[in-house]
Amino acid sequence: MTKRPSKPIFEKVAICLSVISLAYLLLVTAFFQVYQDEQFYINQYEKNGAATTLGKENATAITENLLTYLNTEKYVYEDKGKLTYFTESEKSHLADVKQIFNILSDLYYLSLLIVTFSIIWLITQTKRWQHSLATILFYGGIISIAFILLLLLAVALNFDKAFLTFHELLFPQGNYSFPHDSLLKTLYPDTFFVSFTYRIIFYVVLSSILATFAGFTWKKHLKKKST
Template identity: 35%
Template sequence: MVEVRAGGGRLQPGEHLSATDPADRDAPNQHPDPGHIPAHHQCLHDPARGRRVRPAEAGLHGCRLRGGAAGRHRGRGRGLHPGGHALAGAVRRPHVLSRPSTIGATLLAIALAVALVLAGPLLLFNPWFVSFEQARNDVPARLATTQAEVDRVTGAILCDLLLGCDDFAEGLPRSPSSASQPLLTDAERSHMRDVAHLVRLLWLALLVAVALVVAALAFLRRHPRRIGAILLWTSGGVAVAAIVVGAFFAVAFDLAFLLFHRLFFPQGNFLFAADSNLLRLFPEGFWFESALVAGLLIVVSALAVTLAGWRLLRS
């Protein structure tokens, strides 16, 4: 019988090598060395069997995991503890949104921008704000009438803008005993019909945008940080754009007002003489202050949404 050298020493019959890679007892399908290595396994040549055998090796014998090398756990390559738990410091693959989620995020960004831009200005089409601005700009004196009559006519015009109540046929009495005369000319009424079409279209766009925002938020409710990022960047961009446009209206109102009308009323029926009753009812000062208030409402609402997005992003 031949002795086998092991680490500078000699392995005697009946002895076995110590395991240099101890078995992981937490891993499935692994067992420690069951016991002593039989003496005939330590021989380079076994005369009784008439064949050569390999020298004994330290470690596990014939023990392998499915789909991997011996001594390894199937979860280690994925940052898992042998028991199935995540290892400390393991890096997980970031979650990738599916295609429907990406579409929902895009719709949320677009619809939110539309809602923020339209909500503030359209909410100014109310009799209280309009009456306040008309009183500030001396509209009753311009029309030689009372504030009550101005409020009555303006309320009817607002009804025409939103609901098409009387086709802008309102009138003012020249004197307490005289009958009401039509306030607007045919050209002015034609322009107001165009304004009414635009206002109704914008209200429809606002309602659709709000519905899409609600639907997109419900669809992405499992991704609050994603929602927060969309709210933050979209509303922040709207706020910056509103500040820039508002500054342009503030320093060059005549040019900005003219460009606005040429953009939305390309037919060009928005130019009237200085003695136009439409211009007296809604003078330049009225539109200047209304434009600034509308821009301020856009900025304030956008900043509120930005704050909400920031809080969601930090959650």
């Protein structure tokens, strides 16, 4: 007769899954926070010259239509008039981008469910649930900071190489390269993505430090309370 897995094993699994899921939530929340910020786009257009080349109103209107395309009708990849100004190759690339964003979104909600159900299970089924939650906060923050440090190292060593590798991984079909005078390159030159990346890093580091500090303080408080 086989033994049933003991509760401590389930507890460790719940904590590990929650730590990974929390780290993912911290990273992707920061990404979507920047990605959805229309004012960030407008500020970048003024810096990179797109506002002058296309006109500020045109650049803003194109962006609004693009964000509408990416954010609505989740699994519909036809542009339905939202990508009128883009070429067919640009539309193909944007459809791939939308697909990736959908995957990020699906994994986001899956991670949210994992964290939620794990916390409920830990609270209802274990005695040391406060220690478990403090551990999740602490290590979730640590992992996301570690990821950001690796990203910063890659960018610092060779941004162009890191950028190319990133695109080759996400778009293996190779439809990510466009002429400098294309609409996508006019709106989103390399400098745009540098600013985009650093803004994400700022939000991730901020939220991760808060999570790590909260977890550390909570663990310290519980340790003092038990002595």
